[in-house]
Amino acid sequence: MVATQLGSRRLIWAGIRGDDAEPLADLPQLAGSYSIIGAYRHRSTVEALAYEDMTGHREDLERWDIDDHLDAPASQEFRHALLSQLGRPSALLPYRPSRFLSSIAFARRDRCLELGVFAGLQQAFEHKPWVETSVAALGIPCVPWEYVAEEELHRVEVMVERGPVIVRRSRTSGGEGITLVEDPDLVEAVWPRGPEALASVSPYLADTLPLNVAATVWDDGVTVHLPSVQLIGIPSCVSRPFGYCGNDFGAAAELPDALLDQVESSVRAVGGWLRGQGYRGTFGVDFLVHEGQALFVEVNARFQGSSHLASQRASEAGESCEYIDHVAARLGLPVRPQAPVRERARVGGDLAHVVVHRIDADAAPVDVHPLVDALGDLAGWTRADVLVPRETVVHPGAAVARVTMRRRLTDTGFALRRPWDRAIAMWQSQQVGA
Helix, strand or coil, X not given: CHHHHHCXXXXXXXXXXXXXXXXXXXXXCEEEEEEEECCCCCCCCCEEEEHHHHHCXXXXXXXXXXXXXXXXXXXXXXXXXXXHHCCCCEEEEEXXXXXXXXXXXXXXXXXXXXXXXXXXXXHHHCCHHHHHHHHHCCCCCECCCEEEEHHHHXXXXXXXXXXXXXXXXXXXXXXXXXXXXXXHHHHHHHCXXXXXXXXXXXXXXXXXXXXXXXXXXXXXXXXXXXXXXXXXXXXCCCCCCCCXXXXXHHHHCXXXXXXXXXXXXXXXXXXXXXXXXXXXXXXXXXXXXXXXXXXXXXXXXXXXXXXXXXXXXXHHCCCCCHHHHXXXXXXXCCCCCCCCHHHHCCCCCCCEEEEEECCCCCCECCXXXXXXXXXXXXXXXXXXXXXXXXXXXXXXXXXXXXXXXCCCCCCCCCCCCHHHHXXXXXXXXHHCXX
């Protein structure tokens, strides 16, 4: 039905990773993939361009944003390429809306259908205090954030005296902008100063399980996709303490029915709130399971790092994936029926991926193939993608590879099982000073 609705329009993916376009490959309209990293190479019929191939640099995309580099020569070249692609009847599907993409879509409005929200609306959904207070008003259990002005740091010092706290900027991504504070004397030094002069503070919750769930907002309902345990802050994979580094769907399949029911109910309520704010399409919700209860952490009003793997999981289970659901919802198609998450979560075997980042402090080229070879020797190996080109300069914190396995990789979300962790750590040790 989606292919029929798209008709003769050419579908253009504009994302962080070119390989994320693969779930769209069954749509005959897929004609282009324009990404920041990892140019799409799987099908010769899809024209592909990656920003990093023009600059020779792979950036840490939790800190680097094309909206901050609109005047750079590579950004201008990238813009001209997209404008040319959208010169014919087309549909632009963004991973995450941006000023860069919205301006292009408006310039081609007479022939291009934009399948994402306006960048200004997207920015509103990225303001965490506004979203959190709105979600809390729905009666959904949330992490107990307090919002503290810079002028009142003494409040935070008092909190730290009672135990460790998390300090977080109002806009964060992938674990960037989140700090654990255990010493009252360090509050002022680590405080995230900025124009807003505000940060969020919460007691540090130990013994939690990080969950991620994707869903899609339609005109007439919300569909909820399968949950995964999120991989967070694993030292062999990422240098930031709360950095995103993968998802494990098998690890979430054994969660109690009551917890899955609570998660599904919360996600549907969040989806209903998003619809009321004018949002249509796929989004994600992060939770921390603490003392048997799923506490709301944040909304990602866009696709996510889990979307590529989640789409594979859905396809193998005979379900529609979040990419296709997003396009269908943006086209105004009716919501599709679903069984409860607790029934669908038990279907299918183990499936997980781990995202490996450069943890060395220097920018330099790396050879990621020894890492791929080492992980390829382990049971359950499926594929590696988003591989950094050999001559590309890799900046600290940048992703170098995404590896998919048909195995459970974690029990807690904060540690990898030993064979995978050992192989990645050994490769990382060989990169220090290289």
